[in-house]
Amino acid sequence: MSDDSTKTMWAIFATRETADRAVEHLVQQCGIDRADVFIEPDTHANTAGVEASGGDTVRADAPLHGEIRVSVDIARTDLLKAEQAFRQAGARSVMAQ
Template sequence: MSDDRTTTISATFETRETADLAVEHLVQQHGISRPDIFIRAAGDRNTAGAAPSGGDASHEEGARRDAPLAGEIEVSVDIASSQATAVERSFADAGALRVSSR
């Protein structure tokens, strides 16, 4: 009999760029649909991450100063329990600061 329990895996990232990379790993490597992946600020303030990245970091005059750098980004996904270890590894490979499951 197969294990069809669902678990939620969450990870926090310092930048929006690394959070986006994690989402791409989930979609491309694990076949998870984008509507099943959730991205939000890890705290209570709107944020683009805790540090400049991507377009914010490569601005001609240095890092942009208007991006809301108010904290970390959280990515979470509800998956079959059998995928948990692989998804946790993908989050770590993408640069997660912390990974948890429930």
């Protein structure tokens, strides 16, 4: 990022279900383009989270190797709104840089 008007914000989630919910909150409540939101493992291992949820509860092979990170580049003026969306979705922690 070349200026100080945009920040990267990310949150950590226990399940893929809550991470997906956070994405929907960011898109619907904050007006963020879905292509600007990223979901990835918070570790180097592929994971569906640390707890089974949704479709993972019926699968014996769902990898539960760590938490899930959702990140977004967002205008500094929208940080509070994005933090609220993350927390409403069930974030374990929220950080901005």
